[in-house]
Amino acid sequence: MNHCMLEVLVKKAPTVRFTQDNKTPLAEIEVEFDSLRADDPPYAIKVVGWGKLAEELQNTVQVNSKLVIEGRLRMNTIPRKDGTKEKQAEFTLSRIHPFSSKTAISSIPSQNQSNLEKDSANSSNNEGLKWDSSPLVPDTDDIPF
Template identity: 85%
Template structure:
């Protein structure tokens, strides 16, 4: 199974385009995440959101926003201008969890009161977004592990 979770910093504002066939929104951001070693520079990755997640990226996510993202990792072969091939990672979103206080994703439920029959004043801090299953990407990812 291919499921990844990354803590990222948004480096470029979201760009949105639409598919030709059914006009499904597709948003793309460039995000940066820390490397495992302290002396290595941060890595960048292209993050893709489809449908409602694309709309949320466009409307709510800004440059320098901190997010925890969940989804699938895919490796694409891209031909450079000099004719050589390069592998680039692409992350397809399933869920977004904001870490910055400047993000208020509408699809994230507000804090809910626990059992009101007990008159308990505790609330749940577990905020998450429903899974977005569109579109499905084939399980033929070429990840070099």
């Protein structure tokens, strides 16, 4: 099954167009997300939303908004002017979640919410803590077996 969730930053405002046959709205935005390695630049990807999601993109999403998006990832082959072909990733949207820390806390049951708030208050005092984003598999050419 192909289902992805990405935390993204909107780089270009939504553009909306309609299909010819049944006038279904189609919106496209360009977003970027962080790479796994600190020295790599962020990745940019085109996000496509159909129907009500296209309308939601048009009405609520702005440049520099942070979102969590859900959907399907696919690769398109696009011909270049020089005759070669280029592969580009495209994300077909199924859900949009505005990104905020309050949203994340409010979705947790109330009995655990006070513990989470205490933990987050304690972790704000620990300035040395960082997320380890190193790859799960070492980046070597050696075969491990």
